[in-house]
Amino acid sequence: MVAAAGKEAPTGGASARWESDPILSVEHLTMRFGGLVAVGDLSFNAGRGDITALIGPNGAGKTTVFNCVTGFYKPTEGRIVMRHGPGRQAETVEEVTNSGLRWKKEGDKGIFLLERMPDHEIAHRAKVARTFQNIRLFGGMTALENLLVAQHNPLVVASGFTVGGIFGLPSYRKAEQAAIEKAVYWLERTRLIDRADDPAADLPYGAQRRLEIARAMCTDPQLLCLDEPAAGLNPRESAELNELLKFIRDEHGTSVLLIEHDMGVVMEISDHIVVLDYGVKISDGDAETVRNDPNVIAAYLGVEEEEEIDIPEVLEDVSAAAGKAGTGKGGKA
Ligand SMILES: Nc1ncnc2c1ncn2[C@@H]1O[C@H](COP(=O)(O)OP(=O)(O)O)[C@@H](O)[C@H]1O
Ligand SMILES: [Mg+2]
DSSP states (O other): OOOOGGGSOTTOOTTSHHHHSEEEEEEEEEEEETTEEEEEEEEEEEETTOEEEEEOSTTSSHHHHHHHHTTSSOOSEEEEEEEESSSOOHHHHHHHHHHTOSEEEETTEEEEEGGGSOHHHHHHTSOEEEOOSSOOOOTTSBHHHHHHHTTHHHHHHHTTTSHHHHHHOHHHHHHHHHHHHHHHHHHHHTTOGGGTTSBGGGSOHHHHHHHHHHHHHTTOOSEEEEESTTTTOOHHHHHHHHHHHHHHHHHHOOEEEEEOSOHHHHHHHOSEEEEEETTEEEEEEOHHHHHTOHHHHHHHHHHHHHTTOOHHHHHHHHHHHTTOSSOOTTOOO
């Protein structure tokens, strides 16, 4: 599969995957906390097979969007459509919406209205997995055990829901073997196989981040949501993370929704970028479109100013992230 972001219409004409084949549609999403509007009337699509980045300054509402998509929060308003199978499936979406049901699945196709579903159902039925801004692993369990726990559901089903099944049924032993194989596969992919038997809490920070992604992938998600996976990583780890995410997209066909602060990471790997500021969408398109959008530059400069980082340096960062050739020392963004 070729990611042809460069060829797509700037703000997502009919040729953009996020318009023609969205795996996720967030529609008029609003989330209020008392008087605070954390997310206000937000709409965007994430294309099937794309890496979609949700970016924006601190407090912009990015994690809140994730919490709504993954069922940790119930949105104040809005519809969140997750699709299995190709295309918009507009008729089925309306049918499920009007029926009052939470989801409808037929063969490989499925429509899931995430705002109606509890988090465990979103994970297991709609096949949306997530990681957290603050790592949440079972620290006392080994890396391998963390990945086996993630596959708890198929194992319980294979046991026939009985203790006898766990010890006796061939189906259970087969499922257990498959679970271990999958865990080992992802431990290898995330370069953690040598640490498989170490408690998760003993792993270095970067390794814990990778283990979280491995754990999410063990649930066979169609959409993987990552909340600031590069936070706290050194440049080498960050580059490795990029490779891992591209592997997940290109070799596994898993769509990725990524919250990221690091503009370099975002610009390098994203097919599509949605920019939030104060809970409102200020830009939406491919990397080229977004990095040239004055609204985006203004929002980022605003934040950096608060953090007392000098402006020429920021401008340099922005133009470096934008992949502009030349040194651009103190140059204009
Ligand atoms: N559970 C909550 N209760 C009250 N306010 C919240 C809650 N979660 C987030 N907020 C507020 O919503 C806004 C957006 O937060 P968040 O989604 O975490 O931003 P981001 O992830 O973009 O940094 C912030 O003002 C934050 O304080
Ligand atoms: Mg956040």
